[in-house]
Amino acid sequence: MCQITVRHANFNFPEQIDRYWYSNSPFKTHFFNSITLLFPDGEQFMLRTIKRQIKQIENVQLKQEASAFIGQEAQHAVQHEKFWHNLWQQGYKFDTYLRFLRFILFNVCEHHLSIKFKLAMIAGVEHFTNVIAELTLKEELFAEAEPIMKELFEWHAAEEIEHKTVAYDVFQSITKNYLIRLLGMIIAYTFILSFVSLGLVTMLYHDKKLLDVKVWQEMLQLFFTKEKIFLKVFSHSIEYLKINFHPSQRDNLFLIKRVIS
Template structure:
C-alpha cells in the first residue's frame, strides 16, 4: 500500500501474499551499519534530495529518546497487559532507531564535514527541557502533562507512519542510492509502519479526547515542518560541494519529488485531514505485510542476525 492510504484512498492488495497479516508481535531488531564508504550525496545526481532525507538523522535521535523516556514513564500506569506488551516492543524499536541514527551523526555527517553539534543542542533543549516530564505540581497535574505528551507522540507517529510508507515505496534503489543509507531508512520506515497504531492506542487508553488529539496535531505539524526546514538549511549551508542559489535548490527539490526520491510535502500535510476523520485508525496507513516482508530481508537486520 502506498502513501495514498494516508489520504484515505483504499489500495487493494495485489495478491493474497500481500494481505494484512493482522497484529504482529513487536520486538526490537538489532541492526548494524557501516558508514565508511557512503558518500554525503548518497543518491547519485541528487544532492538536494540526499541532504533533505539526511535531515532526519539530525532530528530523530533526541526525538526517539524522548519517546522512550515518556513511554517508560507511562508503562507502570498501564493495567492492560496486551497494551503494555506492545508498548515494550515500541520502546525497544524506538531505542534502536535512536542508536542507529546517532551513529550516522558522527560516522557519516560529521565525517563529511557537517557538524551536527549546534543542531543537536537545539534538539536536546526541545525534547529534554520543553517536552520533558513535569517535575512539579500535583500528581493530577503531572498525569495531565503526561497525557498531553502521549497525544503529542501519537500525532508525531502519524507522520512517521506516512513517511515510513514512503520509504517502502520510493525509487531510491532504482536511482542507484547507496544501499546502506537506503536500508537504514527502509528498515526504520518498515518498523514505523509495523507499530503505527501503538502511540494512538496508548494515548487513547490514558485519555480518549478528540480535543486533545486535534490540539496535539495542530501543534505538531508546524513544529515538524519548521524543524525539517531548519535542518535542511543547516546541512546545505555546511555542504561546500554544492553552490545552488534559492531557485536552483527549489528546482532540485521538485526534481527529487518528481523522481519519487522525496515525499511531496503537500501529501504529508494533507494526510493530516485523515487523522481528523471520524473512525480513523492508524492501520489505514501503509501495509503491515509489506513492512514485515521488508524487515525479513533487510540487509542490516540480516547482518546483525
C-alpha cells in the same frame, strides 16, 4: 499476543559513502540527513515518555506492545546516530542545531507539557512517520540511494509501520479527547517541519548551496513534481482528522514483509 519484534540491527556506514548519497542531489540528501539528525533525540523523547507511562497501562497486550515500541525506537536512535560520524567526517557541524533541539525536547516539551499532550504529540509524530514509512516502501523512495542508506531507511520504515498503533493506543488509554489529539498533531507536525527545515538549512549553508538555483529545483521535484512528498504526506495526513480514526485502518502492513521477517 504482541506482534512487534525488537530486532538488533548493526549498521556500519563506510567512509566512502558519497556526500550526496541520494541521487547525487544535495537537497534530497540533506532532507534525509536532516531527518537523521532529528531521529535520535526525538526517539529518546518518545521512548522516555512511553517508559514513564508504561506502569499505568492496564491492558496486558498494550503494555507488551509499548515495551516493544521502546525497544524498537531505541534501536532506531542508535543506528541513525552512527551516521553522524560520517557527517562529521565530511566536515558538517551541527552542535548548535542539536543544543537547540534538545532544549526544545527535554527542557520545554518534557518538563512543561502534561502527559496527555506529550502522548498526543507522540501519536501525531507516529502518524507522520507512518505516512513517510508507507511512501518509503510502497514507492521505493530510496531506489536510487546508496544501498546501505536505503537499507537503513527501509528497515526503520518497516518497524514504524509494524508499531504504528502503539503510541496512539497508549494516548487513547489515558484520554479519548479529540481536541487534545488534534492539538498534539498540530504540535507534532509544526515541530517536525521546523526541525527538518532547520537541519536542511544548516547542511546547505555548510555546502554554500543556499543560493544555488539547482538545489531549489530539486526541492520542487522532491516535494511537488517528482517524488511529490509534500502532496502525498498532506493527503495521507488528513485521515488523522476523522473522529473515529485508528492507525490500523490504513492497509500497509503487507509492505513490511520484503524488508523484515
